Amino acid sequence: MSRYTRRQWLQTSGALSLASLSAAPVETLAGSENLPPNIPGWTKNMGAPFLSPAYGAPSLYEQHVKRALLPHPGPYPTASRTPLQSLHGIITPNGLVFERHHAGFPAISPQDQRLMIHGMVDRPLIFTMEEIARFPSESKIYFIECSGNSALELKKPTGVTVQDTHGMVSCCEWTGVRLSTVLQEAGVHKDASWLLAEGADASSMTRSIPMSKVMDDAMLVYAQNGEMLRPEQGYPLRLLLPGFEGNMSVKWLRRLKLGSQPWQSREETSAYTDLLPDGKALQFTFHMEVKSVITSPSGGQKINNHGFHEIRGLAWSGRGKIKSVEVSIDGGIHWRPAAIQEPVLSKALVRFRLPWKWHGETALIQSRATDESGHVQPTRQQLINEKGLNFYYHNNAIQSWLINTEGDVKNVHS
Ligand SMILES: Nc1nc2c(c(=O)[nH]1)N[C@H]1C(S)=C(S)[C@@H](COP(=O)(O)O)O[C@H]1N2
Ligand SMILES: [Mo]
Numbered sequence: 023m024s025r026y027t028r029r030q031w032l033q034t035s036g037a038l039s040l041a042s043l044s045a046a047p048v049e050t051l052a053g054s055e056n057l058p059p060n061i062p063g064w065t066k067n068m069g070a071p072f073l074s075p076a077y078g079a080p081s082l083y084e085q086h087v088k089r090a091l092l093p094h095p096g097p098y099p100t101a102s103r104t105p106l107q108s109l110h111g112i113i114t115p116n117g118l119v120f121e122r123h124h125a126g127f128p129a130i131s132p133q134d135q136r137l138m139i140h141g142m143v144d145r146p147l148i149f150t151m152e153e154i155a156r157f158p159s160e161s162k163i164y165f166i167e168c169s170g171n172s173a174l175e176l177k178k179p180t181g182v183t184v185q186d187t188h189g190m191v192s193c194c195e196w197t198g199v200r201l202s203t204v205l206q207e208a209g210v211h212k213d214a215s216w217l218l219a220e221g222a223d224a225s226s227m228t229r230s231i232p233m234s235k236v237m238d239d240a241m242l243v244y245a246q247n248g249e250m251l252r253p254e255q256g257y258p259l260r261l262l263l264p265g266f267e268g269n270m271s272v273k274w275l276r277r278l279k280l281g282s283q284p285w286q287s288r289e290e291t292s293a294y295t296d297l298l299p300d301g302k303a304l305q306f307t308f309h310m311e312v313k314s315v316i317t318s319p320s321g322g323q324k325i326n327n328h329g330f331h332e333i334r335g336l337a338w339s340g341r342g343k344i345k346s347v348e349v350s351i352d353g354g355i356h357w358r359p360a361a362i363q364e365p366v367l368s369k370a371l372v373r374f375r376l377p378w379k380w381h382g383e384t385a386l387i388q389s390r391a392t393d394e395s396g397h398v399q400p401t402r403q404q405l406i407n408e409k410g411l412n413f414y415y416h417n418n419a420i421q422s423w424l425i426n427t428e429g430d431v432k433n434v435h436s
Pocket of ligand 1: 119123124166255
């Protein structure tokens with residue numbers, strides 16, 4: 023594989039002329055009735071009527087943009103992934119938010135929804151949806167990432183596309199009420215230090231949450247991206263723990279119990295712990311650490327033209343804001359700061375971009391994010407040196423895409 027010298031690097035990514043992007047001259051385009059300079063059929067005829075369909079759907083020509091299922095050994099799929107390669111900006115459209123359910127998703131009517139708060143409180147309470155919706159509301163943009171996102175990439179490059187390798191992350195505007203506001207009603211005992219959250223689905227997803235998080239930014243949410251939650255996302259009520267591993271954002275929330283120690287539920291003992299080389303396991307690894315990935319060009323795509331290309335990607339951290347993202351086109355030898363799109367929000371996806379010129383050479387492209395807490399996204403080797411090869415969750419390693427001389431983009435380990 024050819025390596026870049028510093029000089030070549032500056033030549034490819036320095037001051038850019040967009041001349042290579044110029045469009046086709048008018049004369050060359052005649053030939054199809056609908057192409058300029060002809061007047062297309064859709065200008066000459068009336069378009070489709072309003073209200074078809076009443077709830078809008080993407081263009082006919084965007085039907086390839088869809089969630090994809092994970093390979094599943096059992097009878098049921100357990101997760102679907104977001105097509106990050108086809109998205110723009112930072113918001114995941116509701117129909118494309120990845121899904122992870124341990125026992126399918128239930129259909130719960132808002133009339134039948136109840137939230138029970140009990141344990142170390144002055145007044146155990148049961149709330150209806152109407153009562154939850156009366157509380158002062160707030161809307162916040164946060165990512166949710168499954169802690170198993172990229173897990174299959176640790177030992178060998180497995181996914182073909184970025185949807186396969188990183189598609190278990192999404193970012194929505196969530197609307198609901200601060201959990202601390204609702205808990206006030208019940209009167210939490212001073213010595214309550216943990217909160218148990220339990221889902222109403224057949225998996226009874228149950229997790230213990232430290233009170234510091236509960237009183238900080240935890241939310242009870244009922245809406246996403248302007249409409250009520252999708253059934254897959256926990257309709258009618260879910261917990262949201264910004265920046266924490268996805269499984270703790272319990273969907274179809276039915277119960278919150280205050281206590282003085284963690285409950286050691288199945289999902290924090292047998293699952294969602296990380297086995298270390300010495301046989302011990304890391305437990306309560308709440309934060310999703312700083313991570314980024316290039317979404318264009320990315321695995322399975324083909325670069326068809328020499329000349330200008332914008333390298334685009336996403337970065338996020340469960341510890342706060344993204345501070346910077348760097349991009350390498352030579353497998354991590356040289357790094358260049360990427361431009362970051364405002365707004366840079368805490369615990370939300372951030373879009374980064376770097377102008378690039380490709381002249382048909384082999385390139386190994388990577389991105390590396392740093393967050394405001396000072397954490398830097400590690401290489402896979404650094405992660406393995408630290409945690410061994412027995413762990414499964416929390417793979418936030420730098421992703422490498424190899425571009426060959428034909429422009430084919432492949433998932434590789436560098
Ligand atoms: N009740 C319940 N909550 C749940 C789950 C579940 O199976 N049941 N899955 C969890 C997991 S593992 C993840 S990663 C997130 C995924 O949220 P999403 O499906 O809205 O993307 O929900 C979490 N909350
Ligand atoms: Mo998850």
